Amino acid sequence: MRMAxxxxxxxxxxxxxxxxxxxxxxxxxxxxxVCLLGPSGSGKSTLLRMIGGFEHPTGGTIxxxxxxxxxxxxxxxxxGMVFQSHALWTHMDVFNNIAFGLKLRRLPxxxxxxxxxxxxxxxxxxxxxxxxxxxxxxxxxxxxxxxxSLVLEPKILLLDEPFASLDQxxxxxxxxxxxxxxxxxxxTTLFVTHGQDEALALADRIVVMRDGGTEQIAPPxxxxxxxxxxxVAGFIGSMNFVQSRTRNGVCEHPLFPLAxxxxxxxxxxxxxxxxxxxxxxxxxxxxxxxxxxxxxTHKMVDIDxxxxxxxxxxxxxxxxxxxxxxVEPSFAGFFVFRDNExxxxxxxxxxxxxxxxxxxx
Numbered sequence: 593m594r595m596a597x598x599x600x601x602x603x604x605x606x607x608x609x610x611x612x613x614x615x616x617x618x619x620x621x622x623x624x625x626v627c628l629l630g631p632s633g634s635g636k637s638t639l640l641r642m643i644g645g646f647e648h649p650t651g652g653t654i655x656x657x658x659x660x661x662x663x664x665x666x667x668x669x670x671x672g673m674v675f676q677s678h679a680l681w682t683h684m685d686v687f688n689n690i691a692f693g694l695k696l697r698r699l700p701x702x703x704x705x706x707x708x709x710x711x712x713x714x715x716x717x718x719x720x721x722x723x724x725x726x727x728x729x730x731x732x733x734x735x736x737x738x739x740x741s742l743v744l745e746p747k748i749l750l751l752d753e754p755f756a757s758l759d760q761x762x763x764x765x766x767x768x769x770x771x772x773x774x775x776x777x778x779x780t781t782l783f784v785t786h787g788q789d790e791a792l793a794l795a796d797r798i799v800v801m802r803d804g805g806t807e808q809i810a811p812p813x814x815x816x817x818x819x820x821x822x823x824v825a826g827f828i829g830s831m832n833f834v835q836s837r838t839r840n841g842v843c844e845h846p847l848f849p850l851a852x853x854x855x856x857x858x859x860x861x862x863x864x865x866x867x868x869x870x871x872x873x874x875x876x877x878x879x880x881x882x883x884x885x886x887x888x889t890h891k892m893v894d895i896d897x898x899x900x901x902x903x904x905x906x907x908x909x910x911x912x913x914x915x916x917x918x919v920e921p922s923f924a925g926f927f928v929f930r931d932n933e934x935x936x937x938x939x940x941x942x943x944x945x946x947x948x949x950x951x952x953x
Contacts, residue, residue, distance in 0.1 A: 596622060596656055596657050596670065596747030596748050596780045597619070597620070597621060597622055597656070597657055597658075597780070598618075598619070598620040598643070598654075598655070598656055598748055598780060598782075599618075599619050599620075599653075599654070599655040599656075599658075600616060600617055600618045600619070600639075600643070600652070600653075600654055600655075601617055601652055601653040601654075601655070602615050602616070602617055602651065602652040602653070603615075603616045603617070603639070603642060603649045603651070603652030603653070603654060604616070604649060604650050604651045604652055604804075605635070605638055605639075605642060605647060605649055605650050605804075606650040611635075611803075611804045612635045612638040612804055613635040613638050613639050613642070613649075613804045613805075614635075614803070614804040614805050615652070615805070616635075616639060616652070616804070616805065616806065617652075617806075618799060618806075618809065620748075620780055620782065621780070622778075622780060623778040623779065623780055624780055624781070624796050624797065625771070625774055625780075625781040625782075625783065625794060625795055625796050626781070626782050626783070626795060626796065626797050626798070626799060627782075627783045627784075627785055627790070627791035627794055627795035627797075627798045627799065628640065628782060628783070628784045628785070628799050628801060629785055629786065629788065629791040629798050629799065629800050629801065629827075630786065630800060630801035630802055630807075630827075631786060631802070631827070632786060633803075634801040634802050634803065634804065635801055635803070635804035635805075636784045636786075636801050637752055637753070637784055638804075639801075640673075640750050640752050640782060640784050641752075642654065643671065643748070643750060643782065644666055644669065644671050644673045644750050645661070645664055645665050645666035645667075645668075645669045645671070646666055646673070648662070648663065649662060656669070656670060656671075656747060656748060657670075657747070670746055670747035670748060671746050671747070671748045671749075671750055672741030672742065672744050672746035672748070672749050672750065673741060673749075673750040673751075673752065674734075674737050674738050674741050674749070674750070674751045674752065674754045675737070675752055675754070676752055676753045676754060676756050676757065678733045678734060678736070678737045679737065680725040680733060680736060680737060680740075681725070682724070682725055682726050684724075684725070685721065685722050685723060685724050685725070686712070686717065686720050686721050686722070686723050686724075686725060686728070686736050687708055687712075687721035687722060689725060689736055689740055690708045690711055690712065690736065690739050690740045690743050691704050691705075691708045691743070692740070693740065693743065693744050694707060694708070694743060694744070707743050708721070708739075708743060709721070710743075711739040711740075711742050711743040712739055714739065714742065714773060715735040715736070715738055715739045715742075715769075715773070716735065716769070717732065717735055717736065717739065720732065720736075730757060730758050730762070731758060731762045731765075731766055734754055734755065734758070734766060735766075735769075737754070738754070738770070738773075742773075742777070742779075746779070747779075747780065748779070748780045748781070748782070749774070749779050749780070749781040749782075750781075750782050751770070751781065751782070751783045751784065752784045753784050753785055753786070754766075754770075755767060755790070763787075763790070764793075767790055767793060767794055768793075770783075770794070771793075771794050783795070788827065788828050788829065791812065792812045792815075792816065792828075795811075795812055796811065797809060797810060797811055797812075798810065798811070798812055798815050800815065800823075800824050800827065800828070802823055807820070807821050807823050807824050808820045808821065808824045815828055816828055816829055818937065819927065819934065820933070820934050821929070821932050821933060821934065822860055822862065822929040822932045822933075822934075823932060825862050825927060825929070826862075829864065830864065830865050830904055831862050831863070831864060832862060832863050832864070832865065832868060832903040832904060833860055833861070833862050833901075834848060834860070834861040834862075834897075834901060834903070835858070835859075835860055835861075835901075836848065836858075836859055836860075836861055837856070837857065837858050837859065838852045838854055838855070838856055838857060838859050839856050840856070841853050841854075843859070843861065845861070846877050847877065847878075847879070847897065847920065847921060847922075848861060848921075848922070848923060850923065850926065850938075852928050852936055853936060854928060854930065854935045854936050857930065858930070859928050859929065859930050859935070860928070860929040860930070861923070861926055861927070861928060862926060862927040862928075862929060863923040863924075863925065863926040863927070864925075865892065865904040865905055865906040866906045867923060867924045867925040867926065868903060868904070868905040868906070868921055868922075868923060868924070869905070869921070869922050869923075869924055870893065870895065870905050870907070870913070870919040870920065870921050870922075871919060871920055871922075872917060872918065872919055872920075873918050873919055873920035874918065875918075875920060877898050878898075878918045878919060878920050879895040879896060879897050879898070879903070879918070879919050879920065879921055880895065880896050880916065880917070880918060880919070881893060881894070881895050881913060881914065881915050881916060881917045881918075881919055882894040882895060882896050882902065882915065883915060884913065884914070884915060886909065887909075888909060889909060890906050890907065890908065890909055891906070891907045891908070891909060891911055891913070892904055892905075892906055893905045893906075893907055893913060895919060895921060897921075903921060905921065923938075925938050925939050926938050
């Protein structure tokens with residue numbers, strides 16, 4: 593499989609008077625897997641369709657291996673796309689679904705058969721060639737859709753929320769298989785998802801999108817531990833937010849009198865549940881334990897502040913905390929945001945916890 597470099601330069605897409613994608617730029621290296629992550633309407637699928645040639649940009653340039661492909665139709669681009677809906681032909685068996693694109697290229701029958709058999713083996717469906725697609729499970733249909741793209745030997749693989757219709761356990765298994773195939777082939781890949789767990793598990797880098805633009809581009813661990821905006825902090829994993837003000841370098845919140853070396857004014861304090869510690873307290877302004885959920889490996893504790901703010905704390909499974917207890921929370925590590933931008937960060941003192949474990953809570 594050939595690898596490729598992708599360069600997206602100032603790409604925008606207008607639908608009427610509304611920007612679906614606005615002045616977007618990104619470079620994807622040979623063999624890299626990049627996830628486009630964001631809520632519905634953030635522009636990630638529109639961007640992927642422009643890379644594949646199914647939508648044309650209003651402005652900007654798309655290059656693959658330095659060649660300008662911005663105006664080329666899908667069939668003239670070295671890309672393969674896997675859609676959320678599978679888009680399989682129900683009147684054809686699995687073999688002919690996968691072979692369809694090769695037949696359009698008028699390849700020899702012997703070569704078509706060999707390439708289809710190789711693709712089926714690659715996705716774990718070696719014995720399924722003569723089955724009708726209606727006889728397959730959802731996961732098997734998605735494997736066929738993947739094989740149909742890979743059999744064309746694209747330089748760049750585009751995946752548009754391919755697991756959205758599958759149950760959680762099947763999604764987890766298939767994403768591991770896709771990552772394994774991608775690494776074995778070394779194929780440059782863009783994967784669109786609104787699921788943070790998929791992005792963190794799959795990506796070499798994550799692009800967090802919002803309103804057609806970019807909030808942050810970084811490896812998964814950086815996105816989680818060093819979010820550059822309040823939006824990214826709240827979108828990835830679980831995050832506690834507390835509204836406050838700073839004066840003379842100190843936060844004025846009664847429960848969080850933290851040293852915050854930023855200009856006076858309103859701020860948003862943020863901390864992960866694993867960086868929030870709690871202890872019993874007799875203070876009149878203390879917080880109250882609302883609910884405790886035991887996950888076996890840890891407990892997740894909901895606590896309510898006097899102003900109605902609800903926070904989450906992660907504690908050890910043998911912690912004796914109970915509902916109704918009066919507690920005093922503190923941050924072992926925290927972020928400070930102003931106008932959505934990160935202005936200060938204090939690294940947590942607690943040990944690291946696996947990112948995927950935190951996302952399950």
